[in-house]
Amino acid sequence: MNLPIDPIKNITAKYERIFIEETSLPSPVAQRILELVPNDKITVCQGKPDIPTSSEFTGEEYTRSKKLLFITKHPGTFFKRCPGAKKGLACCNYYVLNLGLQCDMDCSYCYLQSFINTPYTIVYSNLDEALNELQEMYDSAPNSPVRVGTGEVIDSLSLDPLSLYSRTLIEFFRGKPSWRLEFKTKSAYVEQFLDCSHDGNVIVSWSINPQHIVETEEHKTANLDERLRAARRALDKGFAIAFHIDPVIWHEEWQKNYSELIEKITTQFVPHEMPYISLGSLRFKSEQREMMRERFGMNSYVTRAEMFPGAAGKMRYDQTLREEMFAYIIGKFKEKSPQWKVFLCMETPETWINATGDLPMKKDDMRSLFRPLQVERT
Amino acid sequence: MVPKTPMWTIKIEPHYKPPTAMPTCKWQNVLLYRGTDFMQDLSALPFAQAYKSIYAEMSFLELAELISELIDHKISFEPSTLLEAYKFRLDAKTEKVLLALRRLPQDFYAWAKLHSLSAGDLYSLCNLPQLPEKALSHLAQLKPSRSFGIQLLDLLVDCQLMNLSEDECLKQASTFEAWRANLHTLRFPQTTKRDEQKKEYLLGLWPKSFTVRWLRQGDRAGVDVHFFVSSKKELAEKIESLQRVHNELAD
Numbered sequence A: 001m002n003l004p005i006d007p008i009k010n011i012t013a014k015y016e017r018i019f020i021e022e023t024s025l026p027s028p029v030a031q032r033i034l035e036l037v038p039n040d041k042i043t044v045c046q047g048k049p050d051i052p053t054s055s056e057f058t059g060e061e062y063t064r065s066k067k068l069l070f071i072t073k074h075p076g077t078f079f080k081r082c083p084g085a086k087k088g089l090a091c092c093n094y095y096v097l098n099l100g101l102q103c104d105m106d107c108s109y110c111y112l113q114s115f116i117n118t119p120y121t122i123v124y125s126n127l128d129e130a131l132n133e134l135q136e137m138y139d140s141a142p143n144s145p146v147r148v149g150t151g152e153v154i155d156s157l158s159l160d161p162l163s164l165y166s167r168t169l170i171e172f173f174r175g176k177p178s179w180r181l182e183f184k185t186k187s188a189y190v191e192q193f194l195d196c197s198h199d200g201n202v203i204v205s206w207s208i209n210p211q212h213i214v215e216t217e218e219h220k221t222a223n224l225d226e227r228l229r230a231a232r233r234a235l236d237k238g239f240a241i242a243f244h245i246d247p248v249i250w251h252e253e254w255q256k257n258y259s260e261l262i263e264k265i266t267t268q269f270v271p272h273e274m275p276y277i278s279l280g281s282l283r284f285k286s287e288q289r290e291m292m293r294e295r296f297g298m299n300s301y302v303t304r305a306e307m308f309p310g311a312a313g314k315m316r317y318d319q320t321l322r323e324e325m326f327a328y329i330i331g332k333f334k335e336k337s338p339q340w341k342v343f344l345c346m347e348t349p350e351t352w353i354n355a356t357g358d359l360p361m362k363k364d365d366m367r368s369l370f371r372p373l374q375v376e377r378t
Numbered sequence B: 001m002v003p004k005t006p007m008w009t010i011k012i013e014p015h016y017k018p019p020t021a022m023p024t025c026k027w028q029n030v031l032l033y034r035g036t037d038f039m040q041d042l043s044a045l046p047f048a049q050a051y052k053s054i055y056a057e058m059s060f061l062e063l064a065e066l067i068s069e070l071i072d073h074k075i076s077f078e079p080s081t082l083l084e085a086y087k088f089r090l091d092a093k094t095e096k097v098l099l100a101l102r103r104l105p106q107d108f109y110a111w112a113k114l115h116s117l118s119a120g121d122l123y124s125l126c127n128l129p130q131l132p133e134k135a136l137s138h139l140a141q142l143k144p145s146r147s148f149g150i151q152l153l154d155l156l157v158d159c160q161l162m163n164l165s166e167d168e169c170l171k172q173a174s175t176f177e178a179w180r181a182n183l184h185t186l187r188f189p190q191t192t193k194r195d196e197q198k199k200e201y202l203l204g205l206w207p208k209s210f211t212v213r214w215l216r217q218g219d220r221a222g223v224d225v226h227f228f229v230s231s232k233k234e235l236a237e238k239i240e241s242l243q244r245v246h247n248e249l250a251d
């Protein structure tokens, strides 16, 4: 393995305490933690750890929840439909598999701030049950082009050197060519699964932003170059990769900084190396404003952003500004090569039309991504 | 008999009024309620229970005021039990608000109490290094409705956290509408500028026979256009005018 830092040490250092629920002790993830993490950091508990919290979190309580890790079983179903699949939003076909809750990184705009009310980060120990659910879904529609992502309420890979869930999942997706596994991350941890053999149906995607935004808003994440390097490593091992330039954040120098980002991408990668690049502008629920303001003050591009109530109950930039930013970024890619496939995620049909000239279903290069699903959850 | 000079009388006047036949009640050396001539001593009960037996309802801000008084008079009581008696929870968030409330100007407090603002409505104030007392008093004096007041408070907190001075935030504040507009301009400078340019351009495009109003609707801004026709001919003229506007509109 060729790691710039020891990921286990790095991850462990983020946690003040790791709780393992007694019944999770036999699980591979608990066993691995017991083996790799100093014992004085670990507490085995019956049920949930008793950590007093407010009914609505204060900023400090939210921050503390990133410093405590709880290994426990997931009580309900794992599989969920993508949050973009709502009326009024054009979105990609996508299913979400939650492997935990909360994130060890700390982006100022993170939507977890709008709903997390558990006083610790959770990693679910019963991956085997998640796989059973997936198998059932697969058996019911083996030929449907289903995408499964693991990065909705926890980053797909930032804790992966500890859990090694990527390896189990890649293994599971082998032999299921119509299905695609999607890891989404802002970390640079890929080495732990690069030796896994796969069917070319695993896509590792990175949310990326100009380094200036990484530094100001995406705290504790891997820097841009590390993410791009990790992407190259994954690509060289035959994994598909994608980039989400999301959220696009307005700031004085946005044109220069996004141009530089595009320059980096287009000099380090060629269009056929990735199926798509998605774009999304800054958005958040209004309920999360207070938490962001408390945690990051108003000296952040995010808290200071001029946002208005928009589609799907989210605060968004003015539509004209969004269109301007999208059109600029798409234009820059197309200047480099018309073959770059750039699509908008979580956007209204109006913005699609104004920024790209058409709806995704009407664009040849986008149609396959937006094909209606034949599989429905029961 | 009711003592002539109780050691201390609770000053707050909750919105809830106990039944008129309620006796005068004391708890230890505190006169909780002045009612009939009959004196009832509730000292055997915990404070929260004693108080609840008189005042069945208390808003959060009334409770905060009560807690503040009790603390000032060094009365020993359990704040969490008192809050719980009225279905509020003492947690880190509530505690921060309770502390901030002790520093609020009286007139603002009275306005907030009148409109039953919750801990959540006032929480943003906890994150200000310094309370904009003048501005809060001014807000109270303008007597806005609950929702307008909360909106303005939110803008004010944003502006304060953006390091705008209180004096700057208080410019053009003679009426509620003018003040809100000014705070909005301070909070949303880029959008205000863009809207102004777009507005001037768009409003200038229309013939006089159209009633045109600039409108911001959430994340979109544009014009609301009305016209009146009484015949097919008039409609054709309007369509022609609309076509001219359409042609003039820059892409």
Ligand code: SF4
Pocket: A102, A103, A104, A105, A106, A107, A109, A110, A111, A112, A153, A154, A155, A185, A186, A221
């Ligand atoms: S990496 Fe994603 S989940 Fe983690 S803090 Fe940032 S936005 Fe939230």
